[in-house]
Amino acid sequence: MTEEKRTEIKIAPSVLSADFSKMGECVVAVEKAGADLIHMDVMDGVFVPNITFGIKMVADIRKITSLPLDCHLMIVNPEKYVKKFANAGADYITVHYEACKENTLSVLRLIKECGVKAGLAINPDTPFELVENMLPHCDLFLVMSVFPGFGGQKFISDVLEKCLKIKDIIIKNNYNCVLEIDGGINEQTSKLAVGAGCDILVAGSAVFGAEDQKKAIEILKR
Numbered sequence: 001m002t003e004e005k006r007t008e009i010k011i012a013p014s015v016l017s018a019d020f021s022k023m024g025e026c027v028v029a030v031e032k033a034g035a036d037l038i039h040m041d042v043m044d045g046v047f048v049p050n051i052t053f054g055i056k057m058v059a060d061i062r063k064i065t066s067l068p069l070d071c072h073l074m075i076v077n078p079e080k081y082v083k084k085f086a087n088a089g090a091d092y093i094t095v096h097y098e099a100c101k102e103n104t105l106s107v108l109r110l111i112k113e114c115g116v117k118a119g120l121a122i123n124p125d126t127p128f129e130l131v132e133n134m135l136p137h138c139d140l141f142l143v144m145s146v147f148p149g150f151g152g153q154k155f156i157s158d159v160l161e162k163c164l165k166i167k168d169i170i171i172k173n174n175y176n177c178v179l180e181i182d183g184g185i186n187e188q189t190s191k192l193a194v195g196a197g198c199d200i201l202v203a204g205s206a207v208f209g210a211e212d213q214k215k216a217i218e219i220l221k222r
């Protein structure tokens with residue numbers, strides 16, 4: 001990939017690693033520190049073995065930031081909630097292929113009908129070939145570099161090959177789709193992810209665990 005084709009890398013801090021008792025302050029702080037999007041991990045305790053927050057959190061955060069809200073739905077039957085998250089102010093809604101295998105395209109269409117950018121996520125062990133035909137329908141494609149459910153896990157470098165392949169197809173076909181990676185992103189792995197063509201890096205612990213968030217975001221962007 002030539003340098004001219006490379007758009008600026010964006011950092012999406014995941015509020016999963018924020019102090020939930022100070023969520024508003026945490027979001028304002030990362031916005032000031034240079035975050036490009038706010039990544040919101042919605043977990044239902046069914047699709048993943050953890051529970052976080054839902055629609056009201058998105059609506060409340062919408063009121064205090066002008067950054068795009070990147071909502072990552074780790075829930076079963078996502079189609080039931082798409083409209084609600086859209087109305088709450090989500091800018092991106094990303095659903096998991098593994099949660100809507102039978103109706104992936106109709107869920108992506110529903111997200112777009114709600115006026116929101118549509119994202120599709122795949123787990124580290126899901127082959128990209130299973131969803132390749134969905135790529136023209138995605139505004140965002142999310143490659144999970146950990147198994148979803150928890151922050152602070154180790155980056156699975158096997159997924160880099162998948163990223164390269166996806167980016168290549170996006171460029172060759174001129175698809176209007178950004179490539180995002182989520183899980184285990186830090187100073188070292190961010191370089192690997194960018195090298196593999198990722199446009200948006202989600203980072204939870206690397207940003208919220210840092211003493212100097214501005215510096216942490218700058219390092220990830222380099």
Ligand code: DX5
Pocket residue numbers: 014015016017039041072146147148149150151152153182183184185202203204205206
């Ligand atoms: C995991 C979530 C991630 C998580 C990333 O299921 O989707 O967004 O917060 O956290 P780190 O960056 O700490 O791996």
Ligand code: ZN
Pocket residue numbers: 014039040041072182202
């Ligand atoms: Zn996430």
